[in-house]
Amino acid sequence: MDELELLKKDWETSSKNYPELDKKTLYKLINKQSSSIVKWIFIISLLEFALWTLVSIVSNDAESLEKLKSYNVEYIIYPLTVFGYLVIGYFFYVFYKNYKNISTTEDTKMLMERILKTRKTVKHYVIFNLVFVCISIVIGVYIEITNNPEVQTLINGIEADGAKNVTIFYLIVVGISILAMALITAILLGFYYLIYGLLLKRLKANYKDLKELVTEQ
Amino acid sequence: MKSTSEKTFVELLQKHQNIVHKICRLYTNDVDAHNDLFQEISIQLWKAYPKFRGESKFSTWMYRVGLNTSITLYRKSLRRVESQRIESVAYKLSYEDYDDTKDEQLKLIYAAVHKLNDIEKGIIFLYLENKNYREISETLGISEVNARVRMTRIKTKLKTQLTS
Numbered sequence: 001m002d003e004l005e006l007l008k009k010d011w012e013t014s015s016k017n018y019p020e021l022d023k024k025t026l027y028k029l030i031n032k033q034s035s036s037i038v039k040w041i042f043i044i045s046l047l048e049f050a051l052w053t054l055v056s057i058v059s060n061d062a063e064s065l066e067k068l069k070s071y072n073v074e075y076i077i078y079p080l081t082v083f084g085y086l087v088i089g090y091f092f093y094v095f096y097k098n099y100k101n102i103s104t105t106e107d108t109k110m111l112m113e114r115i116l117k118t119r120k121t122v123k124h125y126v127i128f129n130l131v132f133v134c135i136s137i138v139i140g141v142y143i144e145i146t147n148n149p150e151v152q153t154l155i156n157g158i159e160a161d162g163a164k165n166v167t168i169f170y171l172i173v174v175g176i177s178i179l180a181m182a183l184i185t186a187i188l189l190g191f192y193y194l195i196y197g198l199l200l201k202r203l204k205a206n207y208k209d210l211k212e213l214v215t216e217q
Numbered sequence: 218m219k220s221t222s223e224k225t226f227v228e229l230l231q232k233h234q235n236i237v238h239k240i241c242r243l244y245t246n247d248v249d250a251h252n253d254l255f256q257e258i259s260i261q262l263w264k265a266y267p268k269f270r271g272e273s274k275f276s277t278w279m280y281r282v283g284l285n286t287s288i289t290l291y292r293k294s295l296r297r298v299e300s301q302r303i304e305s306v307a308y309k310l311s312y313e314d315y316d317d318t319k320d321e322q323l324k325l326i327y328a329a330v331h332k333l334n335d336i337e338k339g340i341i342f343l344y345l346e347n348k349n350y351r352e353i354s355e356t357l358g359i360s361e362v363n364a365r366v367r368m369t370r371i372k373t374k375l376k377t378q379l380t381s
Contacts, residue, residue: 007327104264210358213359
């Protein structure tokens with residue numbers, strides 16, 4: 001092909017015209033911060049991890065712990081908390097392992113597979129968090145209704161007004177809980193879409209391209 | 218203090234920096250983006266350097282890391298601010314070639330090459346560097362047959378673009 005030959009010839013000649021960076025500049029360059037996709041995925045997952053831990057610390061302040069103690073529901077709360085931390089700890093380990101395993105010295109396809117595997121871990125982590133938040137909301141509402149004396153008094157008051165009102169009361173509680181879950185889910189999903197969806201869009205397209213080529217044969 | 222390995226690495230990088238420049242030339246369209254990618258590839262090379270065991274030539278190893286960075290890790294849009302910092306390091310490139318190619322025909326060819334997707338750019342880059350299909354397939358993780366098929370397709374693609 002004439003064009004390719006022409007290009008090749010120019011490629012060889014112009015390769016002599018590139019600037020020569022001195023050692024000092026190169027030292028400065030290699031010590032700068034990378035902004036590669038993988039690094040961002042790792043940083044974001046660390047931030048997320050910190051956020052969830054913070055949320056659980058804030059929600060477990062002394063006062064609310066005392067309140068829970070008076071309800072005698074430790075048998076639900078403790079296993080749930082321990083389970084939550086175990087799972088988060090597990091994800092943290094996998095995130096770190098994924099990050100460490102990603103190496104630019106592998107072939108391109110393998111590298112892409114590893115990055116996409118990291119993304120899969122993130123996806124599982126997101127799903128876990130969403131399910132966990134929703135379950136916590138359901139358990140929390142149940143505990144409040146059955147144990148909180150103020151809520152009990154309120155229900156008794158409503159009951160005195162008529163059985164129909166109690167049903168309406170419960171419907172409202174369920175409605176608000178579902179609304180809260182939907183809102184949290186929507187916010188988190190939007191957030192994850194923005195971060196991971198956009199971050200990995202081009203990589204996904206390239207991976208698809210490479211994979212198509214392999215399956216064609 | 219600069220470590221011995223850092224010193225050796227910078228010497229090797231300086232010696233073979235042309236490879237990085239050439240990758241940048243195919244994957245970027247302007248000097249800013251070129252500087253950005255040059256920096257990112259250099260960082261990735263340095264990060265991967267402990268894994269370089271000298272089994273392959275340093276230059277061969279550079280092809281792999283450089284292309285992987287361009288295809289999988291690099292995101293132009295995130296880098297706008299960084300590139301200005303690089304310029305302040307007095308890192309200058311004279312890139313008349315980008316828009317002042319002597320030959321009109323060549324200019325069109327480069328424009329057509331820039332329109333290829335990231336993987337195709339990788340294949341054509343290795344082709345221009347006189348790599349054989351085995352080396353192309355090893356770098357990208359596809360079979361030799363696939364590399365051949367894709368190269369034929371790239372040739373057709375370029376021809377169609379240039380004749381239209």
